[in-house]
Amino acid sequence: MKTIIRVENATKKFKNIKVFSDLNLEIEKGKSYGFVGYNGCGKSVLFKCICGLAKLNKGAIYYQDKLIGKEQDFISDAGVVIEAPEFLNDLSGFKNLKVIANIKKLISDHDINEALKLLGLFEYRDVKVGKYSLGMKQKLRLVQALMEKPQILILDEPMNGLDKSSVEKVRGILKKYIDEGGTLLLTSHNRDDIDILCEKVYEFDDQQLKLEKG
Template identity: 40%
Template sequence: MRVEQTMVAIEGVSKSFRGAEVFNSASMDVLENRICGLQGPNGTGKSVLFKMIVGLQRPDSGDIKLDASLKSSHADFPTEVGAVIDRPAYLGGLTGMENLLDLARIRRVVSRDQVAEAMEKVGLNPGTQQKVRNYSLGMKQKLSIAQAFMEDQRLIILDEAFNGLDDSSVERIRSLLHELQEDGRTILLTSHNQGDIDAVCDDVWKIDQGQLHRVR
């Protein structure tokens, strides 16, 4: 029997901002090749937790341990993690393809064709000359999701994964997440829609009064 590997271990993490407690000795595990949902009302710390996982913020105490496969010895941040946290900013005067190609030049691990394929998978036309400033909220969301997996990242973190998407796009992204899981990715996401959580998540955790509780 195969032992499930822990990709992210959150161990007794506490975090406060200006005396306001967000987490108090909170713990949870994100297991390899699972889709894990994180629930909680606005202001409970979902985005804060994601930022701590990727290294943009640090806990006041406790540990967040990432599997060694997600990190590179020469990088300060985990290199095999793709993330959509808050609302990513793009260069409005460029097309979606141009924006993603700019991001791809940082690590130089994917080709133009792979970037185009990622856009097509989320339902965007890589050949369109429409500027991102003229994108709808749903199109911007799709572009963000594309950048989170286009470099074959092993862990994908999506804050409000389905924000701004119409019904057909929701179904497309749900199917895409299952496809990515089948390809060996681990996914951690939030959604205000219980239907999204029920449709895609294997494991579900809830933030409640600074604690993390597994509900499924």
């Protein structure tokens, strides 16, 4: 398998508090990775650094052998759910996605609608996001992550706010994505998500990553 993400001697701290220190990691194309650990251990921060949304204090992260922050600002072909993206409450779900799709101009209105159908949001496509429930907003975040058919998905707690049937649906979507050659990086407070979806699992332990499975 080809390594597509390399994390080398990465250190991140806030003021004098280290989140992780001299961390090393390799992500191979077409594999699924889970990251576990207590709240605040560094999972979300690591994902932000990998995406290019936060800078390391020391070390380097490469995507497709290009240095994040120097040779590329961020991973351009990733679908990302980290924290809550700021949707425009006065626009409909469809129009919010259209604004995002217009940045890269990779997909059509049809593609957006198909992604909405996948997550069960098509019938709410014209409803303003301000009227969406928390679960519907989370589904919309997943739609925006999936709709451009990215090579890699970086999902931080993607099941938050979803009911049991929606969780099962999302697991099925992600399984299919992996089976078709996609690469998944996942955190979840529900260990079942990690065990079902991830062939490799890393646990944050004392500012480092310990291979727990795989």
